[in-house]
Amino acid sequence: MQICQELSLSTIGCGTWAWGNRLLWGYDESMDDQLQAVFNLCVSNGVTLFDTGDSYGTGRLNGRSELLLGRFSREYFVSGKENICIATKLAAYPWRWTRQSMVSACKSSAKRLGRNVDLVQMHWSTANYALWQEGSLLNGLADLYEQGLVKGVGLSNYGPKRLKRVHQKFAERGVPIATLQVQYSLLSTYPVTQLGVKDVCDELGIKLIAYSPLALGLLTGKYSEKGSFPKGIRGLLFRQILPGIHPLLACLREVAQSRNKMMSQVAINWCICKEAIPIPGAKTVEQAKENIGALGWQLDSGEIAELDKAAASTDKKMVQNIFQTQ
Numbered sequence: 212m213q214i215c216q217e218l219s220l221s222t223i224g225c226g227t228w229a230w231g232n233r234l235l236w237g238y239d240e241s242m243d244d245q246l247q248a249v250f251n252l253c254v255s256n257g258v259t260l261f262d263t264g265d266s267y268g269t270g271r272l273n274g275r276s277e278l279l280l281g282r283f284s285r286e287y288f289v290s291g292k293e294n295i296c297i298a299t300k301l302a303a304y305p306w307r308w309t310r311q312s313m314v315s316a317c318k319s320s321a322k323r324l325g326r327n328v329d330l331v332q333m334h335w336s337t338a339n340y341a342l343w344q345e346g347s348l349l350n351g352l353a354d355l356y357e358q359g360l361v362k363g364v365g366l367s368n369y370g371p372k373r374l375k376r377v378h379q380k381f382a383e384r385g386v387p388i389a390t391l392q393v394q395y396s397l398l399s400t401y402p403v404t405q406l407g408v409k410d411v412c413d414e415l416g417i418k419l420i421a422y423s424p425l426a427l428g429l430l431t432g433k434y435s436e437k438g439s440f441p442k443g444i445r446g447l448l449f450r451q452i453l454p455g456i457h458p459l460l461a462c463l464r465e466v467a468q469s470r471n472k473m474m475s476q477v478a479i480n481w482c483i484c485k486e487a488i489p490i491p492g493a494k495t496v497e498q499a500k501e502n503i504g505a506l507g508w509q510l511d512s513g514e515i516a517e518l519d520k521a522a523a524s525t526d527k528k529m530v531q532n533i534f535q536t537q
């Protein structure tokens with residue numbers, strides 16, 4: 212299937228939540244150039260998958276993340292452009308409950324992007340709070356594939372049980388599921404180690420995308436209890452988690468030093484070694500450069516075992532997405 216071939220060109224993607232986040236919290240348009248430089252750097256270094264969502268940069272600046280991503284991709288003229296795969300996620304808003312509303316939502320995303328969406332994903336399952344809503348939305352997702360409006364469909368925040376059900380339903384219509392996106396990092400192993408999503412993905416031929424692979428920045432090692440925290444909810448979360456993750460950060464630092472790599476690169480490489488496609492969010496060219504340095508080498512089995520052990524024994528973990536299903 213075409214989308215799988217495209218995705219396999221890249222072992223690292225680039226997330227755009229950072230854009231969406233900034234856009235929500237008082238966006239400064241002077242950042243556009245910086246974000247475009249991030250995009251250009253990523254594409255010229257072989258990054259092909261860009262993940263966004265129609266809820267990123269919403270409110271007053273509706274869909275701005277998609278608008279920017281579309282503009283950057285149009286204005287990119289160096290080689291590699293033909294491989295760019297734009298993935299968006301359609302939100303399961305309460306007011307979006309018919310299959311046609313998903314088709315319309317994807318058309319709106321395509322309009323903002325100025326091109327067709329390559330991979331359309333259901334942003335989250337409504338199964339935890341409004342099961343009745345989900346069937347129509349999933350039907351709409353499959354309609355998009357059948358109507359040739361997208362090259363592939365994917366899911367996000369689904370656990371193995373629901374994934375299997377949706378897979379069965381889609382298979383009846385001849386619609387393959389290309390990807391599943393879950394929160395997966397050294398601080399969020401739950402979807403894989405406890406839920407077992409990777410095994411099910413392998414069984415069903417679905418690629419696993421690891422979102423928040425840097426645990427929102429915690430695994431870069433730049434945050435500490437003594438230093439300053441980011442503003443808002445992220446700062447509150449970091450205050451709670453940081454005291455319980457010293458051994459994991461020490462292990463990451465040790466592996467990074469022995470490899471002459473950055474901690475962020477080791478954290479991202481760990482995801483790649485687990486056969487997931489990480490989509491770290493980068494806000495600056497420096498961060499993007501660093502994250503790209505996670506490519507082209509591999510941790511060995513001993514290092515992976517050390518990191519796994521440290522991850523399993525941390526007192527604190529990332530909070531799971533409330534929409535993550537079983």
Ligand SMILES: NC(=O)c1ccc[n+]([C@@H]2O[C@H](COP(=O)([O-])OP(=O)(O)OC[C@H]3O[C@@H](n4cnc5c(N)ncnc54)[C@H](OP(=O)(O)O)[C@@H]3O)[C@@H](O)[C@H]2O)c1
Nearest residue numbers: 226227228229422423424425426427428431491492498501
């Ligand atoms: N499906 C879903 O429900 C879902 C949910 C969340 C995210 N996602 C996707 O996953 C993508 C990435 O996730 P995320 O942004 O939540 O988390 P992340 O990739 O774990 O962390 C990104 C943050 O870490 C910091 N950072 C990144 N690279 C760095 C580096 N090399 N050195 C130092 N700091 C660095 C930046 O924040 P600071 O500079 O402010 O520290 C950046 O915003 C999103 O863009 C989105 O596409 C999907």
